[in-house]
Amino acid sequence: MRANLLRAVRSALARTRSLSGHPDANLLAAFAENTLLARERAAVSEHLADCAECREFLALAFATEVAEPAVAVKPRAIRRWRPVWSWAATASTAAVCIVASAVWEFRAQRVAPPEPPPGPSEITAPMPPQTAAPVKAAPVKAAAPRRFTPPPAATPGAAAKQQEAPPPPPALPPQQTADALSVVPQQVAAPQYKQRVAAEVAPAPLPPPALARSTPASIRTPSAFGVMGRPALARSVAISGPPVVWTTASGVVQRSNDGGATWVTVPISDQVSFLAVAHFGRDVWAGGSAGALFHSADSGAHWERVAINATGAVITIRAGAKGEVVVTTDTRQRWLTLDDGRTWRLTDTPH
Amino acid sequence: MSDCPSYFAGLYEESGGRGFGLTLASFAAILLEVSGRYLPEDVAAFHRGLRLEDLALARACAAGNEAAWECFLKRYRAKLYDAAAAIARDESVGRELADSLYTDLFGTRQAAGGQRISKLASYTGRGSLEGWLRTVLAQEYVNRYRSQHRTAAFDESVQLAAAPASDGAAVDPRLEQATGEALAELPAADRLILAAYYLDGRTLAAIAHMHGVHESTISRRLDRLTAALRKRIVRGLRQRGMSARAAEEALEADVRDLGLDVRGSLLQERGAGAFHERGGHG
Numbered sequence: 172m173r174a175n176l177l178r179a180v181r182s183a184l185a186r187t188r189s190l191s192g193h194p195d196a197n198l199l200a201a202f203a204e205n206t207l208l209a210r211e212r213a214a215v216s217e218h219l220a221d222c223a224e225c226r227e228f229l230a231l232a233f234a235t236e237v238a239e240p241a242v243a244v245k246p247r248a249i250r251r252w253r254p255v256w257s258w259a260a261t262a263s264t265a266a267v268c269i270v271a272s273a274v275w276e277f278r279a280q281r282v283a284p285p286e287p288p289p290g291p292s293e294i295t296a297p298m299p300p301q302t303a304a305p306v307k308a309a310p311v312k313a314a315a316p317r318r319f320t321p322p323p324a325a326t327p328g329a330a331a332k333q334q335e336a337p338p339p340p341p342a343l344p345p346q347q348t349a350d351a352l353s354v355v356p357q358q359v360a361a362p363q364y365k366q367r368v369a370a371e372v373a374p375a376p377l378p379p380p381a382l383a384r385s386t387p388a389s390i391r392t393p394s395a396f397g398v399m400g401r402p403a404l405a406r407s408v409a410i411s412g413p414p415v416v417w418t419t420a421s422g423v424v425q426r427s428n429d430g431g432a433t434w435v436t437v438p439i440s441d442q443v444s445f446l447a448v449a450h451f452g453r454d455v456w457a458g459g460s461a462g463a464l465f466h467s468a469d470s471g472a473h474w475e476r477v478a479i480n481a482t483g484a485v486i487t488i489r490a491g492a493k494g495e496v497v498v499t500t501d502t503r504q505r506w507l508t509l510d511d512g513r514t515w516r517l518t519d520t521p522h
Numbered sequence: 523m524s525d526c527p528s529y530f531a532g533l534y535e536e537s538g539g540r541g542f543g544l545t546l547a548s549f550a551a552i553l554l555e556v557s558g559r560y561l562p563e564d565v566a567a568f569h570r571g572l573r574l575e576d577l578a579l580a581r582a583c584a585a586g587n588e589a590a591w592e593c594f595l596k597r598y599r600a601k602l603y604d605a606a607a608a609i610a611r612d613e614s615v616g617r618e619l620a621d622s623l624y625t626d627l628f629g630t631r632q633a634a635g636g637q638r639i640s641k642l643a644s645y646t647g648r649g650s651l652e653g654w655l656r657t658v659l660a661q662e663y664v665n666r667y668r669s670q671h672r673t674a675a676f677d678e679s680v681q682l683a684a685a686p687a688s689d690g691a692a693v694d695p696r697l698e699q700a701t702g703e704a705l706a707e708l709p710a711a712d713r714l715i716l717a718a719y720y721l722d723g724r725t726l727a728a729i730a731h732m733h734g735v736h737e738s739t740i741s742r743r744l745d746r747l748t749a750a751l752r753k754r755i756v757r758g759l760r761q762r763g764m765s766a767r768a769a770e771e772a773l774e775a776d777v778r779d780l781g782l783d784v785r786g787s788l789l790q791e792r793g794a795g796a797f798h799e800r801g802g803h804g
């Protein structure tokens with residue numbers, strides 16, 4: 172019985188796979204976004220109902236934002252959605268928010284004058300993986316259920332709202348800000364950076380002026396200890412200001428020290444049309460035409476050409492922790508170093 | 523209408539293709555190529571329904587326009603890597619996946635004339651460029667990383683389907699027939715939801731994302747669907763000589779016990795016609 176069933180199932184699946192055509196990525200995406208014409212949607216539905224592979228594509232592409240794993244489960248075990256519970260959850264959340272807000276206001280009115288923190292209390296708080304860089308925020312009170320806030324300087328016009336606050340500390344030299352950065356998309360434009368940071372901001376009062384870990388204590392201001400004016404306790408973070416952003420444009424490498432508001436061209440080589448740049452800390456890597464790859468160990472002040480014998484143009488570079496750098500060329504070569512570029516090995520070849 | 527230059531001029535201006543080096547003539551050619559591929563009844567409405575900005579950007583990138591590439595990178599590079607990591611559920615695999623797709627988007631193959639062939643040239647603007655990128659990533663992931671595991675996964679699913687038989691509880695052939703009949707009468711959209719839920723084991727939220735609707739919509743639809751399916755199966759069983767009580771007993775008390783029957787029926791070939799669109803995945 173079981174063997175027969177297995178044969179029948181395999182046979183059925185084999186016949187299903189013999190369908191002569193599948194909807195392409197355009198139609199699958201349009202299906203998920205409800206932008207197909209009615210007859211097209213019916214046709215795609217008809218196909219999807221019988222094609223497990225296309226359903227898999229669709230689920231991977233559009234359902235992966237869902238935290239629940241897409242594994243086979245017994246239907247009965249699945250918790251069903253019920254409107255009544257949704258309303259109850261909304262109501263209880265609102266009640267909790269109202270009570271918390273009242274308590275917060277009450278405590279804010281009784282706040283003591285600001286005092287300096289008892290000791291070193293700044294820690295680096297990395298942002299979620301999708302963000303461009305870990306941001307340091309000024310120390311805030313540990314008990315405050317507040318998310319990280321961006322430095323006012325990152326948002327044009329925000330300074331105007333901070334008229335009563337003391338002026339922010341001078342801009343950090345690149346070496347300091349670069350230390351606060353992690354791997355991740357180095358070519359993030361200013362609007363994206365602002366959007367991402369804004370997404371992390373709770374609807375809370377504006378943050379105090381930015382302070383970096385290396386900022387002298389003498390320029391610290393009371394407002395730097397949190398919006399409540401209290402010394403920071405366990406959960407204290409420091410903002411280092413807008414990140415240094417690198418990009419390539421028109422074949423040259425450009426750098427912004429103010430989160431993308433202004434850009435300067437970084438001269439490396441006139442002979443190379445640069446297509447990719449990446450950095451990790453003070454190490455910056457730039458590559459482009461004819462397999463050219465350059466490295467700077469001092470945030471772009473000095474550059475050295477790196478010989479990796481790559482064919483084609485370097486089109487992506489990924490720099491990570493522990494000296495790991497991955498370089499991809501348009502000939503599908505993939506070069507890897509694990510020792511800051513001293514030795515390279517080819518991990519992928521054209522096929 | 524589509525022969526009128528002013529018609530294309532409006533769409534061209536809307537697309538912003540001028541900023542990426544596309545000419546009116548080249549953009550009109552792109553629109554005609556896209557509509558020629560899908561053969562819509564109302565070409566003008568079809569063109570207006572396209573994601574013109576995304577289409578212009580993608581085609582300009584494919585043509586090698588540098589401004590378009592810069593714009594593409596700013597808009598989609600981070601999204602591409604995030605989506606790849608989410609699809610692969612592994613950051614390093616996701617990076618490799620995104621790198622690989624990026625290479626294809628840049629264009630590594632060369633046409634006879636020496637021009638690069640970019641995968642972006644196959645984007646037609648039917649859905650958003652981001653959605654298309656996610657779908658292409660998913661296809662690449664399945665093709666590149668999961669194909670070697672497909673046999674194992676398939677065996678597991680087959681064992682699940684075979685579970686009732688191995689328990690010794692033989693399914694009444696009349697129930698199988700009635701279930702198959704009831705499913706065959708359902709519209710494809712309904713069968714798709716049932717297949718995703720009972721066969722693929724997707725959650726309601728995941729199915730909702732696949733359809734671009736809210737989870738509650740899928741929940742209500744699935745409730746209605748299983749109730750209606752149950753009625754149809756009972757009717758089919760009675761037509762095959764079962765008493766009302768026997769039919770109810772065959773289904774047991776809870777409609778969700780239909781799960782395995784539905785699974786089994788959905789695993790059978792549905793005799794679906796081939797999809798009209800040529801070109802296959804990707």
